[in-house]
Amino acid sequence: MARPLTPKLSPAVIADEALAMVDQAGEFTIPALAARLKVSASSLYNHVSGKADIIELMRGRTVAGIALPEPAGDAAGGDWIGTIRAIAVEYRRAYAEHPRLIPLFTAYTVRDPSTLRMYEVLAQVFSAAGFAPRRTLGAITVLDSFVLGSALDAAAPEQVWEAVPGAGAALQDALRDGPGGPDRAEAAFRYGLELLLAGFGREAAAS
Amino acid sequence: MARPLTPKLSPAVIADEALAMVDQAGEFTIPALAARLKVSASSLYNHVSGKADIIELMRGRTVAGIALPEPAGDAAGGDWIGTIRAIAVEYRRAYAEHPRLIPLFTAYTVRDPSTLRMYEVLAQVFSAAGFAPRRTLGAITVLDSFVLGSALDAAAPEQVWEAVPGAGAALQDALRDGPGGPDRAEAAFRYGLELLLAGFGREAAAS
DNA sequence: ACCTGAACACCGTTCAAGT
């Protein structure tokens, strides 16, 4: 039984199974992935070029669901801050759904079209709000850094913050209070995002 | 020649050599590390418990140089925002010196004493500035996420942002302007940090 | 105590062979 009538594999099938592995184990391996797909390891290479390719496919699957607002209409009068907020929240939510995936592609270059399209929309919005090109790049970089850092923070919430015997009194106080886990990470993200948006708003008003 | 009179290895020697490998290649491997140290791979296990241990040692070496300010004196009157700025800048600078290291330990839990001490100092400063414990934790999380995200951004600056054929006009404009590489990442970090600090300042003033 | 060499289980990838 060498070639089946209908193919057992496809890039999408491979990426989804790898995504499921990463969600539950934090990593994936070509042989283990092949086993889960009931296929030999070498079969995968008929559909993907290698492990890096699979990771890039996973990124695409994660980000593809993000709905980007249409920025065309609201040149200067529209709620451009609301547009940026919506993008940042969606972007972060998409990553937070697969938190253990993030460390995997911090090492790789972004080539995913959805991600690049999102950068483009952000650039349009900042430009329309009156940001010079250089300031636009800075603002996008700040947003991107914060979203990615926040998603990373959500990836290992309990272990990083809880049960730290070396922690001093002030840190212990802070840790005891408030919610832990995903809620803490989400709340902190919202808090920091509003600080950044307020700063963007003041900058636009000043120009 | 089984056992030399003076040991050829130590945790520090191993970590430094691994750091040099990561700085220049972006990764390291036990056999290659052993070869650079002119030692057999199994020798390393007399000094470290494994690869994860080496990564934790590298984190310690990277962060150990951070000089933490004494927060005791400036309870409410002192320049607490300046203290936080100094910590964040130092923290980010330490990571940015070894940018390719960052993806390696995003997957691991922080146990490094220097890092925990830094969190404690931040907690003291925010508390003294009038932040309730819950707000203190939120502020630290925001800072930490932004610093880590910014350092990550610095890890792959050119590839991520330049030469993206799919990029639209607004993004191209932003990319053409201003500095590229480390300067861009550094400037964006400073920009975002000031936005966050301004937000912290307004929150403290309001309470 | 510290280094060596052999060994083990595993990884990612290639490739001729099958249909």
Add this chain to the structure above:
DNA sequence: ACCTGAACACCGTTCAAGT
């Protein structure tokens, strides 16, 4: 076109053996 099995170079780790 698509799957298989064998093969390759490599990885991280263990462990008995040496001094």
